[in-house]
Amino acid sequence: MNAPIIHTFPKTQELSTSLADLVVKLCKEAIEMRDRFTVGISGGSLPKLLAADLKTRQGIEWDKWEVFFCDERLVPLDHEDSNYFLCKKEFFDHVSIPEEQIYTINSSLLPQLEDAASKDKETEEEEAANLIDDYREKLISVFATVNSVKFPVFDLLLLGVGPDGHTCSLFPNHPLLNENVEWVAYIGDSPKPPPRRITFTLPVINHAHNIAFVATGEGKQDVLKEIIGNSESKLPSALVQPVTGKLYWFLDDAAATKLTLSK
Numbered sequence: 323m324n325a326p327i328i329h330t331f332p333k334t335q336e337l338s339t340s341l342a343d344l345v346v347k348l349c350k351e352a353i354e355m356r357d358r359f360t361v362g363i364s365g366g367s368l369p370k371l372l373a374a375d376l377k378t379r380q381g382i383e384w385d386k387w388e389v390f391f392c393d394e395r396l397v398p399l400d401h402e403d404s405n406y407f408l409c410k411k412e413f414f415d416h417v418s419i420p421e422e423q424i425y426t427i428n429s430s431l432l433p434q435l436e437d438a439a440s441k442d443k444e445t446e447e448e449e450a451a452n453l454i455d456d457y458r459e460k461l462i463s464v465f466a467t468v469n470s471v472k473f474p475v476f477d478l479l480l481l482g483v484g485p486d487g488h489t490c491s492l493f494p495n496h497p498l499l500n501e502n503v504e505w506v507a508y509i510g511d512s513p514k515p516p517p518r519r520i521t522f523t524l525p526v527i528n529h530a531h532n533i534a535f536v537a538t539g540e541g542k543q544d545v546l547k548e549i550i551g552n553s554e555s556k557l558p559s560a561l562v563q564p565v566t567g568k569l570y571w572f573l574d575d576a577a578a579t580k581l582t583l584s585k
C-alpha cells in the first residue's frame with residue numbers, strides 16, 4: 323500500500339478548503355479519463371465539512387457525478403437519521419448533481435424489513451437481501467460496463483471514522499470485516515443506532531482509486547493514534563488499505579494532537 327497522505331489544519335474551515343481542492347482535482351482527472359466522477363459519501367460530520375467550500379466552487383461538472391452512499395441507515399429517506407437526508411441538506415441541495423445520479427436505498431422495501439425483523443433472524447436476513455440486491459444492481463448499472471472487474475472502482479470514497487475506529491457501518495470485531503466477496507452487506511446489529519444498516523464491504527472500499535478520511539475534534543485523538551500509528555491495528559478504519567489507490571487523511575489539529583507526523 324502507498325503511504326497515507328496526512329493533512330492537518332488548525333481550523334476546520336481550512337480543512338474544508340483543502341478537501342474541496344482535492345475533490346476538484348480528482349473530479350477533473352476522472353472526467354478527462356472516464357467522462358464521469360464516481361463518488362461514495364458517508365454520514366456524520368463529513369457532508370458538512372465536504373460541502374462548506376465545495377458548494378461555492380465554480381465550474382464543477384456536477385452533471386458528471388455519480389454518487390453512492392458508503393453506508394446507509396435503513397430508515398426512510400426523509401428521516402433525520404438517514405445519511406441521504408443529511409447529505410441532501412448539507413450538500414445536494416446546494417449543488418446541481420442530477421437526482422437520478424444520486425443512488426439511494428430503495429426505501430419502499432423498508433416496511434417489509436421492519437416486519438421481518440420482528441419475526442426471526444432468518445426472515446430478517448432474507449428480506450434484507452432484497453435491499454442489498456437493489457443497491458448492488460445500482461452499482462452494477464454504473465460500474466459493470468466500464469470496469470468489468472470483481473469490485474467497483476470508485477474515483478473517490480469519502481469516509482468518516484468513529485471514536486471506536488468504525489468506518490462506514492463496519493464496526494470493530496464484527497464478522498462483516500471478513501466479507502471478501504460481496505459488494506454491499508447488511509448489518510442488523512449495529513452497536514451505534516440505528517441498528518439496521520447497509521454498508522460497502524472492505525474490498526469495495528480498498529479497490530477505490532482514492533480514499534479520503536475526514537476526522538476532527540479531540541474525541542478522535544486516541545483512535546487516530548491507534549489507526550495511523552499502529553500498523554498492526556485491526557480496527558475497521560485501519561483495515562482501509564487501498565490495493566493500488568491513494569489514501570488521504572484530512573484532520574484538524576485537535577484530532578491530530580497525539581500523532582507523530584513528519585513535517
Ligand SMILES: O=C(O)[C@H](O)[C@@H](O)[C@H](O)[C@H](O)COP(=O)(O)O
Pocket residue numbers: 364365366367368393395405481482483484485488489490491514536537
Ligand atoms: O452511519 C453512521 O453512523 C455515521 O455515518 C458514522 O459512521 C460516522 O461517519 C462516523 O461515526 C464519524 O462521524 P463524525 O464524523 O460525526 O465523528
